[in-house]
Amino acid sequence: xxxxxxxxxxxxxxxxxxxxxxxxxxxxxxxxxxxxxxxxxxxxxxxxxxxxxxxxxxxxxxxxxxxxxxxxxxxxxxxxxxxxxxxxxxxxxxxxxxxxxxxxxxxxxxxxxxxxxxxxxxxxxxxxxxxxxxxxxxxxxxxxxxxxxxxxxxxxxxxxxxxxxxxxxxxxxxxxxxxxxxxxxxxxxxxxxxxxxxxxxxxxxxxxxxxxxxxxxxxxxxxxxxxxxxxxxxxxxxxxxxxxxxxxxxxxxxxxxxxxxxxxxxxxxxxxxxxxxxxxxxxxxxxxxxxxxxxxxxxxxxxxxxxxxxxxxxxxxxxxxxxxxxxxxxxxxxxxxxxxxxxxxxxxxxxxxxxxxxxxxxxxxxxxxxxxxxxxxxxxxxxxxxxxxxx
Amino acid sequence: xxxxxxxxxxxxxxxxxxxxxxxxxxxxxxxxxxxxxxxxxxxxxxxxxxxxxxxxxxxxxxxxxxxxxxxxxxxxxxxxxxxxxxxxxxxxxxxxxxxxxxxxxxxxxxxxxxxxxxxxxxxxxxxxxxxxxxxxxxxxxxxxxxxxxxxxxxxxxxxxxxxxxxxxxxxxxxxxxxxxxxxxxxxxxxxxxxxxxxxxxxxxxxxxxxxxxxxxxxxxxxxxxxxxxxxxxxxxxxxxxxxxxxxxxxxxxxxxxxxxxxxxxxxxxxxxxxxxxxxxxxxxxxxxxxxxxxxxxxxxxxxxxxxxxxxxxxxxxxxxxxxxxxxxxxxxxxxxxxxxxxxxxxxxxxxxxxxxxxxxxxxxxxxxxxxxxxxxxxxxxxxxxxxxxxxxxxxxxxxxxxxxxxxxxxxxxxxx
Numbered sequence: 001x002x003x004x005x006x007x008x009x010x011x012x013x014x015x016x017x018x019x020x021x022x023x024x025x026x027x028x029x030x031x032x033x034x035x036x037x038x039x040x041x042x043x044x045x046x047x048x049x050x051x052x053x054x055x056x057x058x059x060x061x062x063x064x065x066x067x068x069x070x071x072x073x074x075x076x077x078x079x080x081x082x083x084x085x086x087x088x089x090x091x092x093x094x095x096x097x098x099x100x101x102x103x104x105x106x107x108x109x110x111x112x113x114x115x116x117x118x119x120x121x122x123x124x125x126x127x128x129x130x131x132x133x134x135x136x137x138x139x140x141x142x143x144x145x146x147x148x149x150x151x152x153x154x155x156x157x158x159x160x161x162x163x164x165x166x167x168x169x170x171x172x173x174x175x176x177x178x179x180x181x182x183x184x185x186x187x188x189x190x191x192x193x194x195x196x197x198x199x200x201x202x203x204x205x206x207x208x209x210x211x212x213x214x215x216x217x218x219x220x221x222x223x224x225x226x227x228x229x230x231x232x233x234x235x236x237x238x239x240x241x242x243x244x245x246x247x248x249x250x251x252x253x254x255x256x257x258x259x260x261x262x263x264x265x266x267x268x269x270x271x272x273x274x275x276x277x278x279x280x281x282x283x284x285x286x287x288x289x290x291x292x293x294x295x296x297x298x299x300x301x302x303x304x305x306x307x308x309x310x311x312x313x314x315x316x317x318x319x320x321x322x323x324x325x326x327x328x329x330x331x332x333x334x335x336x337x338x339x340x341x342x343x344x345x346x347x348x349x350x351x352x353x354x355x356x357x358x359x360x361x362x363x364x365x366x367x368x369x370x371x372x373x374x375x376x377x378x379x380x381x382x383x384x385x386x387x388x389x390x391x
Numbered sequence: 392x393x394x395x396x397x398x399x400x401x402x403x404x405x406x407x408x409x410x411x412x413x414x415x416x417x418x419x420x421x422x423x424x425x426x427x428x429x430x431x432x433x434x435x436x437x438x439x440x441x442x443x444x445x446x447x448x449x450x451x452x453x454x455x456x457x458x459x460x461x462x463x464x465x466x467x468x469x470x471x472x473x474x475x476x477x478x479x480x481x482x483x484x485x486x487x488x489x490x491x492x493x494x495x496x497x498x499x500x501x502x503x504x505x506x507x508x509x510x511x512x513x514x515x516x517x518x519x520x521x522x523x524x525x526x527x528x529x530x531x532x533x534x535x536x537x538x539x540x541x542x543x544x545x546x547x548x549x550x551x552x553x554x555x556x557x558x559x560x561x562x563x564x565x566x567x568x569x570x571x572x573x574x575x576x577x578x579x580x581x582x583x584x585x586x587x588x589x590x591x592x593x594x595x596x597x598x599x600x601x602x603x604x605x606x607x608x609x610x611x612x613x614x615x616x617x618x619x620x621x622x623x624x625x626x627x628x629x630x631x632x633x634x635x636x637x638x639x640x641x642x643x644x645x646x647x648x649x650x651x652x653x654x655x656x657x658x659x660x661x662x663x664x665x666x667x668x669x670x671x672x673x674x675x676x677x678x679x680x681x682x683x684x685x686x687x688x689x690x691x692x693x694x695x696x697x698x699x700x701x702x703x704x705x706x707x708x709x710x711x712x713x714x715x716x717x718x719x720x721x722x723x724x725x726x727x728x729x730x731x732x733x734x735x736x737x738x739x740x741x742x743x744x745x746x747x748x749x750x751x752x753x754x755x756x757x758x759x760x761x762x763x764x765x766x767x768x769x770x771x772x773x774x775x776x777x778x779x780x781x782x783x784x785x786x787x788x789x790x791x792x793x794x795x796x797x798x799x800x801x802x803x804x805x806x807x
Contacts, residue, residue: 018700025693063599233499240568245599247567249496277420278693284413285697291409292704 002320009324016325019289023329023364026282030363031337033275035356036268039348040200049193050098051131054227055253057097058219063245067214074217076242081221086231090221091126092211094119097218098130098196099256108185108207109174110162117158117205120196121216126208127191129222137169137189145210149186156192158205185209198260220253283371290322290375301379302387311380318376319369326368330361396732403733407708411737413701418741419748421694422777425687426749427756429773432683434583436660439766441520441580441587447620448519449627449656450586451478452612453666456639456649463647468492469654470609471595471602477633478613478656483626485617488515491598491610493589498552498566505551507590508582509566511598519616520587525549527560527575530594534574542571543592545579547763564591571597581764586612588764607640607652615656623658630656691780698781699788706730706792713796714804723797730793734785742778749774 009016062073074092081087095102096118105118126132127139140151149172159168173185185207195201223231236248294301301314309317337357341350404411438445454473455466474489481487491511497504517529530541542564544552553559553573563570571593582588595602600610617626639649653672657665661674668675713726753767796804 018696018703022693022696022700025696029693061599063601065601228502229499229504230502232497232504233502236497236499237568244568247496247599274424274690277424278690281417281420281694282697284416285701288410288413288701289704292708296707 002324005317005320005324009321009328013328016328019286019325020329020332022282022285023326023368024333026279026367027330027333027360027364028336029275029278030360031333031356033271034359034363035340035348035353036271038355038359039202039352040264040268042352043195043200043202046195046203047193048195048199049132049191050196052098052253052257054223054225055129056221056223056232057100057251057253057256058221059249059251060217060219060239061247062217062243063247070214070217073243073246077219077239080239080242081235084231084235086224086227086235088222088224089125089128090219091123091129092216092219093123093126094121094211094216095218096120096196097220099198099253099260100218108158108162110171113162115158115161115205117154117207118196119207119209121211122208123211126220129220131222132191132194134189135192136167137187140188140210144188147186149184150209151188152185153189153191153208154187155194155204155206156190157203158207159187159190161205198257198264200261200264279367283367286322286368286371287375290318290372291378294318294375294379297379298382298387301382302384305382305384306388314380315376318379319372322368322372322376323365326364330364334361393732396729397736399729400733400736404737407705410701410705414698414737415741415744417694417698417701418738418781419744421691422742422745422774422781423748423752425691425777426745426770426774427752429770430749430753430767433770433773434581434765434767439580439584440578441522442584442659443521444519444616445659447616447623448659449615449617449623449630450612450659450662451615451630451654451656452586452662454607454652454654456607457651457653458647458649459651461647463649465647465649467608468610468612470604470606471611472605473607473609474611474613476605477637478615478630481626481629481633483617483622483629484619485615485622485626486515486518488519488614488616489513489595489611490516490586490614491595492612496566498564500552505548507548508588509591509593510589511593511595513595516587516592516614519614522577522580525576525578526558527573530574535594535596538596539594540569540571540597541574541594542597543575543577544573545577545590547579548590549576566591569597579764581762581766583762583765586614607637627656695780695784698784702785702788703792706789706796709793710796710804713793714799714801717797717804718801723794726797727790727794730790731786734789735782738778738782738785741781742774746774 013020060077062070064070064073078090081090094104096104097120103118104120105116107114107116109115124139124141127134134153135156137153139153144151152173154162154168162168162173163171168187168190171187173187193203194206195203196206197204232250236250240246240248304314304317334357337353337360339345341353344350442448451474452468453466454469455464457464471489474487479487489512493508493510495506495508497506499505514530514532514535522529525546527543529543530539534541544559544564549557549559552564553562559573559576562573564573565571577592579590580588615626617623634652634654637652637654639652642648655662655665655674657674661676664676664679665674668678716726750769753769757765757767
């Protein structure tokens with residue numbers, strides 16, 4: 001039966017070519033949207049590895065170029081912050097603190113393997129301020145910093161890329177650029193997750209290293225629940241009083257995170273709306289065209305019925321025909337879509353694309369099924385006597 | 392005769408309501424999306440308040456230093472001294488304004504905070520732009536020479552900080568423990584005017600950063616407005632000659648020691664394409680435009696195929712009609728004429744619907760305060776091109792098969 005349908009459509013491929021092209025394009029659009037959706041959803045489902053509630057980020061600018069002065073000022077601010085009951089813990093970080101727009105990355109090497117990774121300089125209190133969990137080893141302490149190696153903590157993703165299955169803790173990494181000039185790094189701990197760009201970030205490479213005293217003038221602060229603008233104003237005012245040229249800005253990390261999330265979400269939503277309308281448009285068109293074709297083939301239906309085909313057979317025959325047309329379009333579309341995982345476009349896991357394809361194929365069949373059902377039912381209730389009488 | 396055609400057309404459109412709906416939906420919806428998207432694009436690149444002279448202006452804001460040996464590069468805004476040294480000294484007569492990149496800061500006011508953008512500018516900034524002052528006035532070179540701590544705010548900050556409709560000029564505004572006297576209030580502009588939008592404008596003398604440093608890179612952009620609009624090319628050439636003599640910054644860093652320097656005076660749009668896709672001396676504008684056009688074509692292709700598909704099957708349905716009319720002596724020409732008129736009317740109705748829809752959407756976006764002060768405008772150019780394209784598709788897919796059919800023998804047409 002199916003073979004027969006294929007033969008039928010193949011013989012009339014010219015008259016159905018427009019339908020096939022439409023299916024082909026719709027599939028590609030759906031494939032893109034589904035892949036994007038799957039990719040973002042998968043990333044969204046992984047734990048963040050950090051808490052943003054009651055976390056503030058302070059951007060401090062000392063407006064001075066002298067390094068010694070900077071170190072001094074930073075110490076002043078630390079001393080001042082320890083006096084506040086509202087501030088539970090705080091840590092200076094490099095300017096690429098979570099959910100800021102700045103990034104710093106570098107290549108790391110281990111056994112001739114080079115891997116690129118985000119590098120964040122933080123103080124020992126950083127995991128406390130960000131409520132991070134260390135899964136292997138420990139976080140570095142003040143005492144570590146004076147040792148022969150620079151103690152670092154890395155994400156699981158980076159550990160896997162560098163050392164594959166081996167245990168990461170205790171390994172020595174030569175940093176591509178600094179190995180020659182400074183101390184090598186020693187891994188002292190591993191964290192599972194650290195999503196610091198948005199909730200839709202894929203698991204990525206991050207390396208935490210002890211903060212050096214001159215550059216890092218961004219700060220994360222964990223504050224007591226319920227601290228609001230009042231406390232914020234007080235702290236900013238009192239800190240700014242310590243130095244007359246300083247500018248200090250405090251932002252809520254929760255807000256920063258939702259900003260970053262919106263940057264991902266808004267384009268995806270706009271795309272979804274546009275694609276939804278496109279596909280709806282195509283569905284309407286298909287519906288109309290099917291109506292037309294079935295109208296034109298009334299006699300054929302009459303003959304079939306007269307020869308003993310049941311209503312159900314007619315219904316399924318027409319739905320089947322449309323499904324076969326869709327299949328031809330899909331085969332062409334899949335040929336293009338399969339290139340994405342094969343060529344590893346955008347460096348995304350193949351499973352995302354495959355899942356996207358699967359969803360798109362299902363969506364197309366459902367769409368075609370819905371569009372074909374009503375006209376086919378109309379066809380199946382035709383009375384042979386009436387139809388053939390028209391001649 | 393035309394009136395007759397009209398009557399026939401409307402009768403036909405009414406006869407198959409569903410088909411009419413499909414075609415109309417396709418046309419009007421596609422046009423609406425296209426018009427709204429291009430309105431956004433237009434808003435981003437065309438002149439608008441307060442940059443009404445954007446088309447005549449040149450922008451210098453990005454300087455790129457490249458290390459051709461190690462392959463590294465670094466880029467960013469130019470410094471204040473760069474503008475003074477290399478741009479203000481250009482011979483071609485022009486106004487040069489220096490404005491810093493925007494930064495954000497919080498103003499605290501009885502326990503709630505207002506997050507504001509601020510910029511430092513020179514006095515020329517107000518000459519080059521056309522801000523509307525609701526009250527007070529701009530700061531002048533004299534204010535800067537006196538080292539006055541003054542600030543120009545926009546109406547949004549005034550409403551929150553001083554109160555709606557209250558006079559703000561002469562009041563004090565405290566930022567970071569420093570008090571500034573409010574000297575003027577301007578009508579705000581949308582953040583999409585990346586070089587001029589801000590909530591607070593400070594004269595550069597109040598900046599805490601050291602502006603005397605002679606580094607090339609800094610935090611400033613230059614807006615150049617030639618006195619004579621025809622001097623734009625001349626200015627670009629002159630600046631190019633100046634820029635070719637600038638030496639890249641010497642670093643003692645063995646990993647990054649730049650030996651090539653790129654800095655251009657570009658028109659607004661090109662200054663961005665260069666940033667996105669330019670390489671070396673290429674400005675990337677053609678590439679960006681082709682990408683955008685490609686995306687638009689891809690987006691249009693699906694509704695176009697759909698329109699063609701629906702049209703084709705409608706013509707099939709009307710084969711007998713054509714046959715009968717031919718049998719009664721209608722010529723091919725009359726038949727084709729009828730289908731042409733039908734298609735034009737259908738497209739125009741779709742166009743009118745799109746016009747209404749997109750005006751509504753644009754009105755809603757302008758009203759919704761999604762982006763403060765946004766001022767999208769309806770783009771007639773794009774709208775007419777889109778209508779034309781849908782007409783062409785309509786004619787190709789509706790009229791051509793009809794014409795083919797009208798060439799058939801009556802008997803065959805009737806048999807269809």
